Amino acid sequence: MERRQFIQIPGPTNIPDRILRSLSQPIINHRGPEFEALVKDCIKGLKEVYRTNNDILIFPSSGSGVLESAIVNLFSPGETIVAVSQGLFSERMAAIAENYGLNVIRISKEWGQAVKLEDIREVLEKDINREIKGVCLPQNETTSALTNDIEGVSKVIKELGHPAALIVDAVSSLACLPFETDSWNIDVVVSASQKGFMLPPGMGMVAVSNKAWGLIENSKMPRWYWDYKAVKEKMKENQLPYTPATTLLFGLKESLKMISEEGIENVWARHEIMGTAVRNAIKAMGLTLFAEEGYESNTVTAILMPENVKYKDLAELLRLKYGVVIGGGLSKLQGKIFRIGHLGSISNMDTYAVMGAVEMSLYELGYDVELGTAAKAVAETLLK
Amino acid sequence: MERRQFIQIPGPTNIPDRILRSLSQPIINHRGPEFEALVKDCIKGLKEVYRTNNDILIFPSSGSGVLESAIVNLFSPGETIVAVSQGLFSERMAAIAENYGLNVIRISKEWGQAVKLEDIREVLEKDINREIKGVCLPQNETTSALTNDIEGVSKVIKELGHPAALIVDAVSSLACLPFETDSWNIDVVVSASQKGFMLPPGMGMVAVSNKAWGLIENSKMPRWYWDYKAVKEKMKENQLPYTPATTLLFGLKESLKMISEEGIENVWARHEIMGTAVRNAIKAMGLTLFAEEGYESNTVTAILMPENVKYKDLAELLRLKYGVVIGGGLSKLQGKIFRIGHLGSISNMDTYAVMGAVEMSLYELGYDVELGTAAKAVAETLLK
Numbered sequence: 001m002e003r004r005q006f007i008q009i010p011g012p013t014n015i016p017d018r019i020l021r022s023l024s025q026p027i028i029n030h031r032g033p034e035f036e037a038l039v040k041d042c043i044k045g046l047k048e049v050y051r052t053n054n055d056i057l058i059f060p061s062s063g064s065g066v067l068e069s070a071i072v073n074l075f076s077p078g079e080t081i082v083a084v085s086q087g088l089f090s091e092r093m094a095a096i097a098e099n100y101g102l103n104v105i106r107i108s109k110e111w112g113q114a115v116k117l118e119d120i121r122e123v124l125e126k127d128i129n130r131e132i133k134g135v136c137l138p139q140n141e142t143t144s145a146l147t148n149d150i151e152g153v154s155k156v157i158k159e160l161g162h163p164a165a166l167i168v169d170a171v172s173s174l175a176c177l178p179f180e181t182d183s184w185n186i187d188v189v190v191s192a193s194q195k196g197f198m199l200p201p202g203m204g205m206v207a208v209s210n211k212a213w214g215l216i217e218n219s220k221m222p223r224w225y226w227d228y229k230a231v232k233e234k235m236k237e238n239q240l241p242y243t244p245a246t247t248l249l250f251g252l253k254e255s256l257k258m259i260s261e262e263g264i265e266n267v268w269a270r271h272e273i274m275g276t277a278v279r280n281a282i283k284a285m286g287l288t289l290f291a292e293e294g295y296e297s298n299t300v301t302a303i304l305m306p307e308n309v310k311y312k313d314l315a316e317l318l319r320l321k322y323g324v325v326i327g328g329g330l331s332k333l334q335g336k337i338f339r340i341g342h343l344g345s346i347s348n349m350d351t352y353a354v355m356g357a358v359e360m361s362l363y364e365l366g367y368d369v370e371l372g373t374a375a376k377a378v379a380e381t382l383l384k
Numbered sequence: 385m386e387r388r389q390f391i392q393i394p395g396p397t398n399i400p401d402r403i404l405r406s407l408s409q410p411i412i413n414h415r416g417p418e419f420e421a422l423v424k425d426c427i428k429g430l431k432e433v434y435r436t437n438n439d440i441l442i443f444p445s446s447g448s449g450v451l452e453s454a455i456v457n458l459f460s461p462g463e464t465i466v467a468v469s470q471g472l473f474s475e476r477m478a479a480i481a482e483n484y485g486l487n488v489i490r491i492s493k494e495w496g497q498a499v500k501l502e503d504i505r506e507v508l509e510k511d512i513n514r515e516i517k518g519v520c521l522p523q524n525e526t527t528s529a530l531t532n533d534i535e536g537v538s539k540v541i542k543e544l545g546h547p548a549a550l551i552v553d554a555v556s557s558l559a560c561l562p563f564e565t566d567s568w569n570i571d572v573v574v575s576a577s578q579k580g581f582m583l584p585p586g587m588g589m590v591a592v593s594n595k596a597w598g599l600i601e602n603s604k605m606p607r608w609y610w611d612y613k614a615v616k617e618k619m620k621e622n623q624l625p626y627t628p629a630t631t632l633l634f635g636l637k638e639s640l641k642m643i644s645e646e647g648i649e650n651v652w653a654r655h656e657i658m659g660t661a662v663r664n665a666i667k668a669m670g671l672t673l674f675a676e677e678g679y680e681s682n683t684v685t686a687i688l689m690p691e692n693v694k695y696k697d698l699a700e701l702l703r704l705k706y707g708v709v710i711g712g713g714l715s716k717l718q719g720k721i722f723r724i725g726h727l728g729s730i731s732n733m734d735t736y737a738v739m740g741a742v743e744m745s746l747y748e749l750g751y752d753v754e755l756g757t758a759a760k761a762v763a764e765t766l767l768k
Contacts, residue, residue, distance in 0.1 A: 014411060024407050024408040027584060030585070063627060099608045201627040202444045222484045224448075
């Protein structure tokens with residue numbers, strides 16, 4: 001029987017039926033009035049999700065492309081930035097910057113450890129000549145399933161009066177975790193379609209502050225496709241300089257409508273409850289969370305593989321018997337952890353079922369757990 | 385009444401229902417076995433359309449992004465290339481190359497004029513020290529609705545024994561006009577989803593020859609997102625280095641199935657008939673084609689605006705009364721021409737209806753034409 005699949009990787013996420021249907025609309029002219037109205041609607045909705053009055057730019061791209069865009073627009077070869085490196089995706093940002101000739105001061109953390117405010121403070125305090133032009137970090141490092149304190153980092157920069165721009169990879173956290181672009185003074189916020197927005201992958205979004213526009217004016221990095229100024233100029237007409245991913249904009253409009261109907265604070269609260277329920281079920285089953293305590297993400301949970309259970313066996317059993325697709329450990333964490341995504345389109349009963357499937361699969365693979373343990377923990381969390 | 389729209393701009397094209405439906409499939413894991421099978425199928429089908437055994441790489445991107453990718457992968461700052469500049473899109477390629485510090489020798493043609501083989505021969509013959517690393521041109525310049533002789537250009541390069549790589553923008557021509565990547569020795573062929581492939585925009589494709597891989601080895605251009613080597617490496621596992629535009633791959637699989645069912649040579653023949661029918665109708669109505677005779681494109685037709693008819697009035701009437709969306713003149717051609725796209729998902733009766741709508745709109749705007757003229761010309765072409 002072909003049945004519903006639960007795509008519980010940390011993005012792309014399951015796509016709600018309303019959005020799936022919106023994707024199969026006939027194409028429209030990307031230089032015509034319907035398209036301009038569509039972009040206008042989307043930007044208005046995006047500003048509510050980003051909590052910003054800054055410019056929002058849209059790219060036909062994956063999230064990684066938009067991360068690159070921040071580097072090539074704000075900086076010049078030879079300039080210095082700070083990048084937190086605590087997993088595959090934060091390290092990617094550092095590597096992109098080095099590729100483009102930036103001098104990268106890494107704040108390297110063990111995978112699983114969050115960046116601490118002292119780490120940021122220390123490196124910025126040492127920078128007496130104010131040579132650091134930017135600080136880059138993810139809100140959510142999906143490799144290890146942890147969330148950094150972005151508001152705290154922003155406050156440290158402000159307290160020190162350091163002029164560095166703050167660039168946040170919010171790809172796997174925006175429209176899931178609380179985020180305040182304006183009141184936290186974030187200069188560039190990168191996101192993508194396939195996580196909190198519950199859309200297929202293929203579109204990246206970026207919010208750009210006035211301070212960032214100042215840096216962009218002085219940047220001497222070669223660029224064309226990612227050029228923020230060209231995109232901003234064309235977006236004044238609610239168009240893009242090149243052919244946009246129109247279908248994803250159809251979907252985005254529907255997604256933003258759904259988010260607005262639920263209310264963004266309720267979306268955040270739902271993710272907090274789902275994250276808590278998953279963690280409670282994991283702990284009740286006697287398993288160990290991978291991310292540092294107090295920094296566990298509410299969009300994805302990483303769990304140490306129990307002894308005597310192989311990741312491949314667990315993932316295969318979940319996929320084939322229960323239709324649940326989970327994520328494995330990336331790079332050096334391969335085989336050591338498994339990851340459950342619980343972001344975007346996820347509800348009480350999804351979480352209940354997914355954790356049940358995890359429990360039954362572990363049980364079948366010989367892990368010592370009483371059946372019903374996960375369900376009880378999820379139920380208790382939901383009823384609290 | 386909300387009715388079917390005819391999107392007759394030179395891409396994005398109308399999307400067939402089969403493909404629209406394929407786009408609304410639930411998401412799958414881009415690191416899982418279903419995705420790998422999907423990519424494998426798509427690459428196999430793409431090689432048949434491209435007529436190549438070269439590597440084909442896929443990017444979540446618009447066509448313009450993939451044009452940029454060719455520049456940043458093959459060359460190094462300070463190197464010299466030749467670029468034909470004969471419209472907005474060919475000039476874009478030249479401008480991107482200059483942005484990245486290349487020395488660009490432009491072969492500039494009046495908009496509406498095709499590049500001649502003598503133009504190419506002349507510039508390459510002058511290059512005694514073989515400093516020219518690449519020749520870039522479009523198969524189809526949509527600005528002016530003309531088609532260059534790519535096979536001829538390739539032969540000139542071969543005859544002269546010049547080592548320059550040949551880079552062809554086939555965005556608005558692949559899967560429409562005859563194209564032979566391998567037998568014409570094209571080193572980089574750029575295409576995108578929203579033209580001959582009848583898909584929504586958001587995916588770019590590129591075929592890369594062995595000779596191109598040699599250049600890539602020596603290129604010193606900074607790049608990350610567009611890096612061909614990284615994409616090739618990951619595509620060995622039928623995955624991409626970053627999150628792919630999964631939904632467009634669902635669509636691409638269906639599109640390739642449709643192209644294969646029709647047969648690629650029949651697809652080419654259909655475009656030739658549609659192009660001929662449109663031009664015959666235009667001429668029968670006493671209007672003037674914009675592109676140089678003998679080089680008119682079979683994917684798009686550009687027509688001089690008749691005196692006393694304003695483009696805006698024609699486009700508005702077509703859109704509102706007949707549901708037909710046409711394209712205008714770009715940049716310096718604004719208001720001077722109108723353009724009718726006839727590529728991708730286009731059939732006999734689409735062309736018949738579209739040309740009828742054009743005729744009726746011109747008639748209503750005071751242009752002197754006998755009703756039925758366009759229909760007669762299309763019918764005669766189809767019945768020949």
